[in-house]
Amino acid sequence: MRRLTLLLAAAALTLPACVQTRQYADLEFTPPEGNYKLLVMRPDVSVGSVTTGGMVEPRADWTEAARTNLIAALKAQQATRGGNVLIMERRDSLPGVDPETVAELERLHYAVGQSIALHRYSGRYLPTKRGKGLDWTLGQDAVRLGQRTGMDYALFLYAEDSFASTGRVALQVLGVAGCVVGFCVPNIGGGGQFAYASLVDLRSGEVVWFNVLQAGTQIAGIKMGDLRTPEGAAQAVDRLLNRMKPGRAVRERQKASR
Amino acid sequence: MCMHCLEISRRAMLAGGGVLAASLATGVAHARIRPQEMTSLIGPGYKPTDRDEVGIWQLMNRVEEEVSGSNLLIKDKATNDYVRDLIGRVGGPAAKDMRIYVARIPDFNAVMFPTGFAVVFSGLLLRMRNEAQLAGVIAHESGHFLRKHQIRQWRDMRRKTDIFAIGAMMAGVAGGAAGVYTGDLVQLAQLGTLLTLLKYNRTLEAEADAMGLKLIAEQGLRPLAMSETWDQLIAELDASARYRRRRRDRRIGLFETHPLPETRRADLKISASEVTVPGRTYDDGRDRYLRAIAAIRPMLLDDQVKLNDPGASQYIVETLARDGWNGLLRFYEGEIWRLRNREGDDTRAAQGYAAAVQYADAPPDAWRWHGVMLQKAGRLPEARNAYQRYLAMAPNAPDAPFIRQQLQQ
Numbered sequence: 001m002r003r004l005t006l007l008l009a010a011a012a013l014t015l016p017a018c019v020q021t022r023q024y025a026d027l028e029f030t031p032p033e034g035n036y037k038l039l040v041m042r043p044d045v046s047v048g049s050v051t052t053g054g055m056v057e058p059r060a061d062w063t064e065a066a067r068t069n070l071i072a073a074l075k076a077q078q079a080t081r082g083g084n085v086l087i088m089e090r091r092d093s094l095p096g097v098d099p100e101t102v103a104e105l106e107r108l109h110y111a112v113g114q115s116i117a118l119h120r121y122s123g124r125y126l127p128t129k130r131g132k133g134l135d136w137t138l139g140q141d142a143v144r145l146g147q148r149t150g151m152d153y154a155l156f157l158y159a160e161d162s163f164a165s166t167g168r169v170a171l172q173v174l175g176v177a178g179c180v181v182g183f184c185v186p187n188i189g190g191g192g193q194f195a196y197a198s199l200v201d202l203r204s205g206e207v208v209w210f211n212v213l214q215a216g217t218q219i220a221g222i223k224m225g226d227l228r229t230p231e232g233a234a235q236a237v238d239r240l241l242n243r244m245k246p247g248r249a250v251r252e253r254q255k256a257s258r
Numbered sequence: 259m260c261m262h263c264l265e266i267s268r269r270a271m272l273a274g275g276g277v278l279a280a281s282l283a284t285g286v287a288h289a290r291i292r293p294q295e296m297t298s299l300i301g302p303g304y305k306p307t308d309r310d311e312v313g314i315w316q317l318m319n320r321v322e323e324e325v326s327g328s329n330l331l332i333k334d335k336a337t338n339d340y341v342r343d344l345i346g347r348v349g350g351p352a353a354k355d356m357r358i359y360v361a362r363i364p365d366f367n368a369v370m371f372p373t374g375f376a377v378v379f380s381g382l383l384l385r386m387r388n389e390a391q392l393a394g395v396i397a398h399e400s401g402h403f404l405r406k407h408q409i410r411q412w413r414d415m416r417r418k419t420d421i422f423a424i425g426a427m428m429a430g431v432a433g434g435a436a437g438v439y440t441g442d443l444v445q446l447a448q449l450g451t452l453l454t455l456l457k458y459n460r461t462l463e464a465e466a467d468a469m470g471l472k473l474i475a476e477q478g479l480r481p482l483a484m485s486e487t488w489d490q491l492i493a494e495l496d497a498s499a500r501y502r503r504r505r506r507d508r509r510i511g512l513f514e515t516h517p518l519p520e521t522r523r524a525d526l527k528i529s530a531s532e533v534t535v536p537g538r539t540y541d542d543g544r545d546r547y548l549r550a551i552a553a554i555r556p557m558l559l560d561d562q563v564k565l566n567d568p569g570a571s572q573y574i575v576e577t578l579a580r581d582g583w584n585g586l587l588r589f590y591e592g593e594i595w596r597l598r599n600r601e602g603d604d605t606r607a608a609q610g611y612a613a614a615v616q617y618a619d620a621p622p623d624a625w626r627w628h629g630v631m632l633q634k635a636g637r638l639p640e641a642r643n644a645y646q647r648y649l650a651m652a653p654n655a656p657d658a659p660f661i662r663q664q665l666q667q
Contacts, residue, residue, distance in 0.1 A: 046317065053419025058313035103327050167420060171427055178431040188423075 019224050021239055023211035024120050027133040029247035031209075032083060032199075036152045039094075039145075039202070040087040041106060043070055043157040047227060050191050052167030062228050066161060069233030074157075077237050086151070097148055105141055109156050112136050113198055116210055133247050136207040138200055146202025154202055159195035159236065161227040172219060192216020193225045197240045208247075213240045290525045291464045293472040293533050298350045298404040304374075310416075311372075311409050318373040325359055325377060332360045332380060332554060340550035341378060341396070344389070348397035348473040350404050358396070364561040366491060370399035372408035383551055384558035385490060385574060387581055389543025390483035393474045398484075401469030407462045467522060471529050480540040481530035488523035494573045495519075501569025544581065556621060559590045568598045585620030588613040592627065607631065615644070622652035626661075 032038065047062035071087055078085040091099035091106075116136055119126050129135050142154065164172070172188055193216060199209040213236065215224040225239075226232030245251070306312050325331075332338070337360055345358045357375040365381040376399045386392040402408065467484070475481045534540070551558070563571050571594045579587050592610025595603040608631035614624035629644030645661050652658065 048313065051416050051420060053416060053421075053423045055416055055419055057310055057416070058317045059309070060312045060316040063313075063316060100327065107324075171423055174427050174431060178427070178434055 018217075019213075019215040019239065021211055021213045021243070022121065023209065023243075023245060024116075024134045025210075025245060025247040026135070026206060026208040027247045027249040029133070029208045030250055031244040031246060032081075032153055034082060035084065037084045037150060038078065038086070039149060039151040039154045040074060040085060041102070041109075041154055041156045042088045042091060042093075043067060043074075043159065045070060045158075045227070046160045048160075048162045050162050050164045050168050052165060052171055054168070054188075056162050062161075062163075066159070066227035066233065069227060069230050070157070070159060070237065072230065073234040073237040074241075076234065077241060094149065097145065101145070105138065105145060105154075106156070108138055108141060109198065109200070112138060112207060113156070113158075113196070113210075116198075116207065117196075117212075120210070121212060133249075134207055134210055137205050138207065139205045142200050142202055142205040146205075149202075151202050154200045156198040156200070157195070157240075158197075159193070159227060161193045161225070162191045163223065163226075164191045188218075191223065193227065193236065195236060195240055209244060211240055211244075215239070290528060291461075291468040293468040293475075293529050296401070296405070296465060296469040296472055298352070298469075299406050300404060301351050302354060304352060304355065306409075308409075310412065314409065314412065315373050318371050321371065322357070322373065322375050325361075325375070326357075328359075328361070330361045330363065332362050334554050336550050336552070337383070337554055340546075341392075344393055345376065345396050345400065347477050348393050348470070348479075349400045350469075350473055352400070352404055356400065356403065362557075362561070364558075364565055366494075368395050368399050370402040370408075372403075374403045376400075380554070380558055380561065383554070384562055385494075385577075386487070386547065387490075387544065387578060388483065389547040390474065390479040390541070391487050392547060393477065393479050393543075394470055394484035394487060397470035397473040398466045399470075400473060401466035402462070405462070405465055405469060407466065411459060411462060464522075464525065467526060468529055471526060471533055475530075475533035475535075475540070478538070478541055480542055481533050482527070483542065485523045485526035485530060488519050488526065490577055492519050492523065494570050494577075497573035498567055498570035501567075501572075556586060559586065560593075563590055563593045563597060566597070568594050583613075583617075585614045585617030585624060588617065589621055589624035589627075592624070596627070604631075604634075608635070615647075622648055622655065625651065626655075626657075 045063055045067045046058060047066045048056040048058045049062075051057055071089065074087060075085065086094075088094055088102070091102045094102060116134070118124050119129060120134070145154065146152070168188075168191075175188055193213065195213045197209075197211050197213075198207055200206065201208045215236075217224060225236055227236055246254070306315050341358050341360060345356050346353045349356045352374060355374050359375065359377050360383065361377050361379055363379040363381060364384070365379050366385055367379045368376060368382055370376045376396065378396070382395060383392070386395070471481055471484055474484070548555075559575070562574060565571065572591070575587050575591050575594065588610055592607045592614060595610060596607035607627070611624055611628040611631055614620045615628050625644050625648040629641045629648060632638075632641035632644055642665060645665055648655070649658055649661060649665075655661075
């Protein structure tokens with residue numbers, strides 16, 4: 001039994017930390033460039049602290065800091081791409097569109113996003129979507145929002161981050177120290193980042209690009225990112241948005257013409 | 259913090275004999291909490307200052323934003339004004355701070371969120387026979403807020419999971435050093451932690467019951483109404499189970515987050531006599547209640563009947579009819595039979611519709627189905643009359659042109 005524990009521990013130690021992104025795109029997707037107009041929907045952010053026992057306790061001050069940093073990082077990132085961006089900080093910050101319409105679209109996107117997560121990321125693949133890249137749409141509601149605001153794309157953002165509390169880190173230290181006597185718990189976990197971004201083409205209503213970012217360690221106390229700091233937020237935005245790949249059909253054509 | 263919902267995995271039961279040992283250790287005995295002991299822990303305009311509570315409030319404000327804009331909410335003004343007024347009466351010191359939303363969910367439930375907003379399910383409004391019963395449930399939910407239950411529960415859980423995590427780690431390290439495998443002990447400790455968490459939850463529910471009772475009695479609403487609510491719930495669950503030829507889900511008391519309905523009912527009955535002031539008159543407020551929900555009552559009944567739970571639906575209709583039958587209740591009684599569609603149910607349904615149309619408040623659909631049943635029975639002239647009555651009451655019904663055409667033939 002003890003030997004097995006050690007083996008598992010050794011296996012875990014080789015894979016202690018990771019930053020992972022996985023993106024899907026519409027077959028005909030080309031990353032927006034040049035003079036496009038992007039509407040960033042109110043980012044959904046929450047940051048908490050991992051208690052000794054492993055519960056995530058929400059922290060109001062950290063969440064506020066992370067939201068502010070993320071918005072600033074997004075503005076900076078978009079400025080380099082030449083796009084025309086409007087970031088919604090509240091549901092009513094879109095002139096001429098009532099907050100209820102915005103809320104409806106957010107809820108619709110939430111449902112569609114759940115479906116993408118289930119059928120693209122959780123392994124429940126649908127035979128009807130095989131080989132189709134990303135094949136989901138928000139329909140006419142999104143098109144109408146585009147017509148009303150003159151925007152080309154809408155970006156939906158979700159981010160959560162959590163950090164091990166002092167107690168959790170102490171527990172981790174104890175777990176590693178236990179290795180000496182053969183009770184090895186080097187990876188109790190605690191804290192980590194999870195975020196996703198979803199790009200909707202407001203001319204067609206389709207979700208054209210979707211990316212999920214996971215950054216975390218199995219070792220409590222080691223951070224792979226920190227949304228509470230401007231640098232950490234910029235890093236998350238970079239990981240999430242800066243490596244947008246074109247859709248498969250587009251890539252194949254590019255390869256053929258080369 | 260909802261009325262009677264729970265989903266606790268019974269996987270922990272796999273610890274086998276550990277259950278018994280742990281139950282002896284934590285004790286499942288339960289003591290009634292006296293309403294007199296219940297005082298509000300917060301005053302008007304309460305705002306959190308502790309870091310953990312501030313964090314939870316921020317998260318909950320987002321939740322409230324979603325809930326308040328949800329399209330599941332019932333918009334009817336009379337209903338909303340009424341429940342808002344009611345929580346204003348039984349909300350104790352925080353009455354002015356609390357918000358209440360009515361959601362169209364045909365289920366017996368109400369939930370209080372940590373920031374002081376409550377969601378009442380439409381299925382609750384359907385089942386309550388009077389204002390005192392509804393006030394009892396709302397006051398129970400207010401009790402959760404006034405006694406700061408959510409944050410107390412959170413802190414308790416945090417403390418216990420902390421202790422468990424440290425304990426498990428220490429046991430492991432100590433066992434490792436001594437060369438003993440402690441896995442089973444750790445598992446037992448985990449079960450012990452789980453059990454004490456539930457115990458705390460049950461205590462809080464009992465507190466909320468006691469607090470709620472005190473609040474409604476102070477408002478002159480009949481205290482016994484609260485235990486009657488539990489009479490109804492228990493009987494309804496039994497009726498539903500009987501129809502499905504199952505036993506009522508007798509969940510294991512050890513793992514109940516809420517006290518057993520029977521225990522709550524018994525405690526509420528005893529406590530009701532304690533809060534009753536001799537000589538004071540207590541009111542049921544039945545007329546006020548029925549007036550307030552009049553506009554949505556057909557929808558409430560309709561949603562329930564379509565749940566395809568004839569045992570429960572029949573019990574509910576008959577319970578509401580204890581205060582007197584009317585056209586609406588008779589019509590839905592017929593609907594239960596028609597939708598159940600077993601041997602002889604069409605006759606029962608026909609009788610229900612025939613009884614419904616005897617009342618002045620029979621809904622148009624009662625006349626329509628009465629007509630259909632008469633037509634099936636070959637009583638054409640009577641069917642024609644019923645259809646005409648239906649068209650007169652609902653000239654713009656979706657099937658009106660079809661029925662008009664039939665009448666011409």
